[in-house]
Amino acid sequence: MKFTEEHEWLTLDGDEVTVGITEHAAEALGDLVFVELPEVGGAVAKGDDAVVIESVKAASDVLIPLDGEITAVNDALDENPALVNEDPLGAAWMFKMKLANPSDYNDLLDEDAYKALIG
Amino acid sequence: MAELLLTALAELHMESGAKMVPFAGYNMPVQYPLGVMKEHTHCREQAGLFDVSHMGQVILRAKSGNTADAALALERLVPMDIAGLGENRQRYAFFTNEQGGILDDLMIANCGDHLFLVVNAACKAQDIAHLQNHLAETCDIEVIEDRALLALQGPSAEAVLTRLAPSVADMRFMDVARVQLAGIEAWVSRSGYTGEDGYEISVPNDVAGVLARELLAAPEVEFIGLGARDSLRLEAGLCLYGNDITTDTTPIAAGLIWAIQKVRRTDGERAGGFLGADIILDELVNGSAQKRVGIRPSGRAPMRAGTRLFADKQGATPIGQITSGGFGPTVQGPVAMGYVGADFKDLGREIYAEVRGKYLPAEVAKMPFTPANFKR
Known part of the structure; x- marks a missing residue:
């Protein structure tokens, strides 16, 4: 598992990554009440808006972590945004994407680097 | 500070x-x-x-x-x-x-x-x-x-x-x-x-x-x-x-x-x-000229304070704005209140709120959203 500075986690399977938000992010956001997922298909670039998540407190964006194409989204989050608080690293994955350059994955933060980031 | x-x-x-x-x-x-x-x-x-x-x-x-x-x-x-x-x-x-x-x-x-x-x-x-x-x-x-x-x-x-x-x-x-x-x-x-x-x-x-x-x-x-x-x-x-x-x-x-x-x-x-x-x-x-009303967003997206309200889904006619809004845990959905022009204050009136560049439907709704439990 790799991480971004924007508190996303990624796992790689072939040239496809699964993306979600970290426990640290879910904890900081508080109870989630709304998740708006992106559309499947079409090229997306690192830094584009991917997912809108709203907690009881405020709205935040999850960004596209690497260049590629969105291949799947987790529709279960439409019905049950609280899943993000319950199981952020598992059942509450947000989207999958096929990477334009699979080697980009290696440049992401490893677990130790991410832990150092969040202190 | x-x-x-x-x-x-x-x-x-x-x-x-x-x-x-x-x-x-x-x-x-x-x-x-x-x-x-x-x-x-x-x-x-x-x-x-x-x-x-x-x-x-x-x-x-x-x-x-x-x-x-x-x-x-x-x-x-x-x-x-x-x-x-x-x-x-x-x-x-x-x-x-x-x-x-x-x-x-x-x-x-x-x-x-x-x-x-x-x-x-x-x-x-x-x-x-x-x-x-x-x-x-x-x-x-x-x-x-x-x-x-x-x-x-x-x-x-x-x-x-x-x-x-x-x-x-x-x-x-x-x-x-x-x-x-x-x-x-x-x-x-x-x-x-x-x-x-x-x-x-x-x-x-x-x-x-x-x-x-x-x-x-x-x-x-x-x-x-x-x-x-x-x-x-x-x-x-x-x-x-x-x-x-x-x-x-x-x-x-x-x-x-x-x-x-x-x-x-x-x-x-x-x-x-x-x-x-x-x-x-x-x-x-x-x-x-304006009235405070209850607002129930039709979808699941919360509509927060400062969200602008319109009469139409193209966002051509501004009618007011939301002053408080969020998720209602007891209602189990988004709720809000705000000010609209007096012509738009009637219960059930469909209005539109600008959320992240989209005009999402909402309805003028009765308040309180949950029944009051005062001991009169």
């Missing part, structure tokens, strides 16, 4: 694992480990304890010694019937300005030999100056700095507080009383700002922690932070000063006509005589 003020319960908040945030110059608990959603639900189902010590507590005494004189003097600042407020009764009120706007909302209680006021934290310095400017000749104004204020709210509040003082069961909504609670002299009102039955309890700072611990020891009671306080009052359709009512909103636009008793209205025995009376009494008859 000036150092944040602490309430008498600061230590207890830390012990309880509260997440603290700056609010109106105070370091206040926004949530406890339970989290906003569960705190909200707990208060609706059992009982919640809130630290509202940041709010201002003020005593007004007539220099004449006759409280009726203080009541009449205060009526120059609020469009309420204060002279007719019975002993040991409390009333919702607001200070108006000459433009008919609202300077703050507050509670006013008649405690026999004095009037007791509870005002918002963010407005208290300005409110006290306002009282001094207008009432210093007729009243002694005492700002209470040495007492904390707790709110115990929810359907189990009566059962919990009755264990400490059986007499509080006999209080009705908006009654006030001096009560001994666990040996502490408390000023209790049967009121609150959650839409639930409950009490607000003023106690000396040095024993506030003792009482709070005693209340928290009851199995029905959880500490509730400002986060859930906001969603509770929003579902109850209650205004937050600074958001839903301001100096730019009149009481009529805000839908607070019910709070202006007949005796202060045109043709009433003590009609007018408060700041902005000409504007407010005119609007009372002829209506205001």
Whole structure:
């Protein structure tokens, strides 16, 4: 598992990554009440808006972590945004994407680097 | 920035694992480990304890010694019937300005030999100056700095507080009383700002922690932070000063006509005589250009304060904006309130809100969003 500075986690399977938000992010956001997922298909670039998540407190964006194409989204989050608080690293994955350059994955933060980031 | 003020319960908040945030110059608990959603639900189902010590507590005494004189003097600042407020009764009120706007909302209680006021934290310095400017000749104004204020709210509040003082069961909504609670002299009102039955309890700072611990020891009671306080009052359709009512909103636009008793209205025995009376009494008859309404978003996306409202889904005709909005844990969906042009105020009217560049449908809806549970 790799991480971004924007508190996303990624796992790689072939040239496809699964993306979600970290426990640290879910904890900081508080109870989630709304998740708006992106559309499947079409090229997306690192830094584009991917997912809108709203907690009881405020709205935040999850960004596209690497260049590629969105291949799947987790529709279960439409019905049950609280899943993000319950199981952020598992059942509450947000989207999958096929990477334009699979080697980009290696440049992401490893677990130790991410832990150092969040202190 | 000036150092944040602490309430008498600061230590207890830390012990309880509260997440603290700056609010109106105070370091206040926004949530406890339970989290906003569960705190909200707990208060609706059992009982919640809130630290509202940041709010201002003020005593007004007539220099004449006759409280009726203080009541009449205060009526120059609020469009309420204060002279007719019975002993040991409390009333919702607001200070108006000459433009008919609202300077703050507050509670006013008649405690026999004095009037007791509870005002918002963010407005208290300005409110006290306002009282001094207008009432210093007729009243002694005492700002209470040495007492904390707790709110115990929810359907189990009566059962919990009755264990400490059986007499509080006999209080009705908006009654006030001096009560001994666990040996502490408390000023209790049967009121609150959650839409639930409950009490607000003023106690000396040095024993506030003792009482709070005693209340928290009851199995029905959880500490509730400002986060859930906001969603509770929003579902109850209650205004937050600074958001839903301001100096730019009149009481009529805000839908607070019910709070202006007949005796202060045109043709009433003590009609007018408060700041902005000409504007407010005119609007009372002829209506205001804008009206505060409840809003239910049709989808799941919350619509928050500042969201602009439109008559049409192209966003061509602006009609107002949302002043409070979020997720209602009891409603289990998004709820909001805001101001729309008077032509759009009818229940069921479809309107559109601009959320992240899209115009999402919503409906003008009845408030409160959850039924009030006051003990009338």
